[in-house]
Amino acid sequence: MSNNLPTPYFMIDESKLIRNLEIAKQLKELSGVKLVLALKCFSTWGVFDIIKPYLDGTTSSGPYEVKLGHETFGGETHAYSVGYSEQDVKEVADICDKMIFNSLSQLTAYRHLVEGKASIGVRLNPGVSRAGQDLADPARQFSRLGVQEAQLSSEIFDGLDGVMFHMNCENKSADDFIALLDSISERFGHYLDKLDWVSLGGGVFFTWPGYEVEKLAQALKQFSEKHAVQLYLEPGEAIITKTADLVVTVVDIVENGMKTAIVDSATEAHRLDTLIYNEPASIGESSDEGLHEYVIGSCSCLAGDQFCVAKFEQPLKIGQRLHILDSAGYTMVKLNWFNGLKMPSVYCQRSDGEIQKLNEFDYQDFKRSLSQWSVK
Ligand SMILES: Cc1ncc(COP(=O)(O)O)c(C=O)c1O
Numbered sequence: 001m002s003n004n005l006p007t008p009y010f011m012i013d014e015s016k017l018i019r020n021l022e023i024a025k026q027l028k029e030l031s032g033v034k035l036v037l038a039l040k041c042f043s044t045w046g047v048f049d050i051i052k053p054y055l056d057g058t059t060s061s062g063p064y065e066v067k068l069g070h071e072t073f074g075g076e077t078h079a080y081s082v083g084y085s086e087q088d089v090k091e092v093a094d095i096c097d098k099m100i101f102n103s104l105s106q107l108t109a110y111r112h113l114v115e116g117k118a119s120i121g122v123r124l125n126p127g128v129s130r131a132g133q134d135l136a137d138p139a140r141q142f143s144r145l146g147v148q149e150a151q152l153s154s155e156i157f158d159g160l161d162g163v164m165f166h167m168n169c170e171n172k173s174a175d176d177f178i179a180l181l182d183s184i185s186e187r188f189g190h191y192l193d194k195l196d197w198v199s200l201g202g203g204v205f206f207t208w209p210g211y212e213v214e215k216l217a218q219a220l221k222q223f224s225e226k227h228a229v230q231l232y233l234e235p236g237e238a239i240i241t242k243t244a245d246l247v248v249t250v251v252d253i254v255e256n257g258m259k260t261a262i263v264d265s266a267t268e269a270h271r272l273d274t275l276i277y278n279e280p281a282s283i284g285e286s287s288d289e290g291l292h293e294y295v296i297g298s299c300s301c302l303a304g305d306q307f308c309v310a311k312f313e314q315p316l317k318i319g320q321r322l323h324i325l326d327s328a329g330y331t332m333v334k335l336n337w338f339n340g341l342k343m344p345s346v347y348c349q350r351s352d353g354e355i356q357k358l359n360e361f362d363y364q365d366f367k368r369s370l371s372q373w374s375v376k
Contacts (some may be wrong), residue, residue, distance in 0.1 A: 003355065007249040007321060008265040008344040010332060012047055012358075014351045016243040020207040021054040021247035024239060027206055030217035032096050032224060033231045036078050036203045039065040041236025041329045045072035046358030047348050051239065057097070059199075063088045068099030070095040078151060078199070078234075080164065081125065082145065084110060091118045100164045100199070104147055104156065111159070112362045119196070120148055121162035126184055130176050131169035131203070133277055138167055149187060157194045162229070163179035167203025174212040177204055178219045185223060192227040199232035207238045237329040244328035245284060246271060246344060250320045251299065258309075259294045261316045265324075267307055269338040273330050287313050296322065337366050 024035055034056040045068060057076030058069030067080045079096035081088065089110040093099065099114045100121040101107040107122050114120055118183060120162055125146030129139035138145045145166070163182060171177055181200070185192075200220075206213055224231040248263035266279075267274040274281050281295060290311035300306040307324055316322075335343060343361035 003223050005247075005345070005347065005355075007247050008263075008270065009247050010244050010344050010346045011130060011355075012044070012328060012346070013119045014047070014050055014347045014348060017047065017050055017181065017240070018136060018351065020239055020241065020243065023213060024235065025054050026221075027213055027217055030214060031220040031231070033217075033220045033233055034076070036076060036199075036232055036234050037069075037239060038234045038236030039069055040251070040333065041202070042240040042333065043068055044328075044332050044358060046346070048073050050348075054161060055239070056232075058074060063092055066092045066096055069116045078232075079118070079155060086110065086113070089113045098162065098197070100162075102144075102146060104151065104202050113194035119161040121160060121164055121197070121199075122156075123164045123166070124149070124152070124188065126165050126167055126180070126187070126350075127182055128180060129167040129169075130171040130173075130180065131167070133169075135277070136169045152188075152191065152244050154191065154194075156246060157191045160195060162195050162197035162199065163188075163192070164199040164201060164232075164234075166199075166203065166234070168201065168203030170205050172205045172208045172211060173204055174215040174219070175208075177216060181219055181223055185226065189227060190241040195229055197230040197232060198224075198227070199234060202234040202238075203237050204233055204235065205241070206235070207241055240328040242326050244326070244331075245326035246324040246331070248324060250316055250318055250322065250324050253294075253316060253318060254297075259292075259316075260297040260306075261322075262297045262299055263322060264295065264299055264342065265344065266298035266302070266305055266339065268298065268300045268302050268305050268340055270344055271307070271324065271327055271331055272334040272336075274307060275305065281327070282325045283308065283310045284325050289313070292316070296324075299341065337369055340366060 036057045036059040037055050038059050040061040058073045059078035060066045070077045076097045078098045079092045080100040082102050091112045096118050098119045102123050123146035131137040248265045250261045251264050252262040254260050290313045292312045292315045296307040344357040348356050
């Protein structure tokens with residue numbers, strides 16, 4: 001696709017999004033699971049009208065996400081936070097359908113503010129997980145995420161409607177997930193039998209090519225029947241994976257042992273997880289067989305800030321555009337103004353080819369993010 005839009009910008013592709021959503025729909029139909037979009041991963045609400053018909057609602061990690069889900073998505077609004085203040089709970093209680101506390105102390109302190117308004121749950125930490133990196137592993141040593149098994153007793157569940165587990169990160173294997181499910185059923189089953197609902201969190205990559213969706217669905221159905229609970233999943237990445245590119249322009253090419261193409265964007269500001277998780281990006285125009293190798297370097301001041309190393313069939317040229325693939329999940333939600341770089345605009349290419357603008361930013365947005373008032 002070529003156009004004259006000024007770079008950098010994100011382009012969300014509706015057809016690709018619908019492809020993922022159709023798989024989500026199939027999973028729901030086969031299993032009876034309900035799906036709530038994890039706003040922490042993706043909350044570009046300008047495309048929620050595309051997503052809404054397929055999913056049941058949203059889940060959140062902080063008070064503003066609850067409000068956004070309630071306002072812009074509707075359906076069921078799940079509220080979760082690792083740490084609520086009393087004020088947060090008061091604000092959220094009136095607009096959420098389920099309130100999930102991270103600890104027994106938060107449950108004890110705030111449940112009276114929620115009772116009669118929303119269904120009440122806690123997060124449990126099953127102590128096992130499928131997560132690639134320690135930084136993102138909810139079962140890591142000394143984890144603060146959820147109540148540990150040893151701290152549970154049967155009475156706690158008499159006053160609860162549901163629980164949430166989250167223990168996966170980009171888990172592409174149905175068998176792996178089923179092993180976790182079996183372990184949860186065995187160790188927590190007698191507690192779950194007392195509840196109305198169980199959320200199994202996010203990180204189940206059921207839209208990945210070759211994922212055994214039917215096998216997953218069958219296991220979810222069996223689990224929900226065995227424990228007589230409504231099951232939920234909280235997909236983020238699975239919904240939005242491979243649906244959006246970050247489009248950038250090469251602004252310079254420098255050489256120091258290797259050629260580096262400097263583009264008008266930076267991982268630190270516009271694609272932060274590339275840096276945090278040290279996971280190189282992929283470039284749409286690259287070719288494994290290409291003879292021309294470049295570092296795709298960012299225009300931030302951070303010495304190690306680069307998108308990836310990539311090969312191309314032709315030498316890159318200043319002014320040329322590159323598509324940094326799969327740049328939606330945990331990306332637009334983490335944009336920042338480091339270095340005063342121009343913030344990427346956000347567009348959606350509709351299924352009929354029309355390009356619609358969802359957001360654009362200018363110098364005033366940058367300035368306002370830093371101060372609104374100066375000292376007197
Ligand atoms: C509690 C919870 N639910 C859902 C998600 C969404 O996970 P993913 O985007 O990998 O599906 C996360 C991710 O960290 C999470 O912590």
